Amino acid sequence: MNRQQLAQEIIEAGRFLYGRGWSPATSSNYSTRLSADQALLTVSGKHKGQLGPDDVLATDLDGNSLEPGKKPSAETLLHTQLYRWKPEIGAVLHTHSVNATVLSRLTLADSLVFADYELQKAFSGVSTHESQVLVPIFDNDQDIARLAAKVQPWLDEHPDCVGYLIRGHGLYTWGPRMSDALRQVEAFEFLFECELKMLSITQR
Ligand SMILES: CSC[C@@H](O)[C@@H](O)C(=O)COP(=O)(O)O
Ligand SMILES: [Zn+2]
Numbered sequence: 001m002n003r004q005q006l007a008q009e010i011i012e013a014g015r016f017l018y019g020r021g022w023s024p025a026t027s028s029n030y031s032t033r034l035s036a037d038q039a040l041l042t043v044s045g046k047h048k049g050q051l052g053p054d055d056v057l058a059t060d061l062d063g064n065s066l067e068p069g070k071k072p073s074a075e076t077l078l079h080t081q082l083y084r085w086k087p088e089i090g091a092v093l094h095t096h097s098v099n100a101t102v103l104s105r106l107t108l109a110d111s112l113v114f115a116d117y118e119l120q121k122a123f124s125g126v127s128t129h130e131s132q133v134l135v136p137i138f139d140n141d142q143d144i145a146r147l148a149a150k151v152q153p154w155l156d157e158h159p160d161c162v163g164y165l166i167r168g169h170g171l172y173t174w175g176p177r178m179s180d181a182l183r184q185v186e187a188f189e190f191l192f193e194c195e196l197k198m199l200s201i202t203q204r
Contacts, residue, residue: 004053006032006040009091009178011051014042016182017095018049022189027096027170029073031083032178037061039083039092044071077148082174085155091178093185096170099192104137104165106199111136112165114191122187123162124175134158135188137165163188 001009010030017023017030028048031041038058042048046055057070061084063077073079079092103112114133120126123133136154141147147166155161162184163173171188175181 001032003034003040003058006034007053007056010040010042010056011053013093013178013182014048014051017093017185018047020097020189022095022097022100022185023048024096029075029079029094031073031079031092033083033090034058036087038066039080041073041076041079044073075144077144078151078172081148081152081155082172085152088176089174090176091181092172092174093181094170094172095185097189097192099189099196100165100171101168103192103196104167104169106196107137109137112195114195117191117194119187119190122183124180124184125160125162133162135163135165136161137167140166140169 009032013030014023017028026045026047029042031039034040038060040056040058043055043057057065057067057072059065059072059076059080061080063080065072075094082089082092112135114120116129118129120129120131120133126133138147138150151164163171165171173181173184173188175184
């Protein structure tokens with residue numbers, strides 16, 4: 001796919017994710033792999049339901065902008081570290097849903113586990129509800145380089161990781177194509193909602 005087509009995928013992802021309420025108030029950032037050593041990312045501060053072709057920019061995989069004049073996403077390093085981690089990753093989505101925000105604050109542990117949900121099979125590499133999907137929760141940090149440095153060892157120790165939460169902030173997930181990353185956002189959101197409903201019933 002050429003740059004124009006990749007940009008269009010980001011624009012359409014933004015319309016969908018904003019429409020579902022998972023990217024409110026200019027929050028979130030999205031990217032696709034542009035080449036072996038470049039990513040195409042959303043420009044910082046844009047309304048994600050109203051992205052246009054100029055609202056993306058190319059970066060190298062160290063997070064440096066290749067397009068002076070455009071401000072890269074504040075969270076660029078969290079995208080580029082994923083492209084460096086695995087060459088097969090082709091798209092990364094970061095969202096800010098109510099459920100991801102609330103569940104990551106309610107969970108006092110450093111991770112949550114999904115088990116016995118059929119929908120777990122929407123995640124790459126998961127073939128049965130009998131598996132366990134471990135999702136780490138990192139404390140939020142405005143210093144994104146410091147946050148990325150905490151995420152990296154987890155990724156290296158958990159090569160099957162399908163996504164992670166930042167506490168009180170949001171979700172990161174990824175896939176070979178944009179459609180895979182979008183499917184995983186939907187799966188996470190379904191499971192976050194189930195977990196919150198279960199908590200509200202069992203803690204009564
Ligand atoms: C509007 S608050 C959300 C931001 O602080 C940030 O977390 C975010 O997701 C968007 O940052 P951005 O620089 O636009 O990519
Ligand atoms: Zn964010």
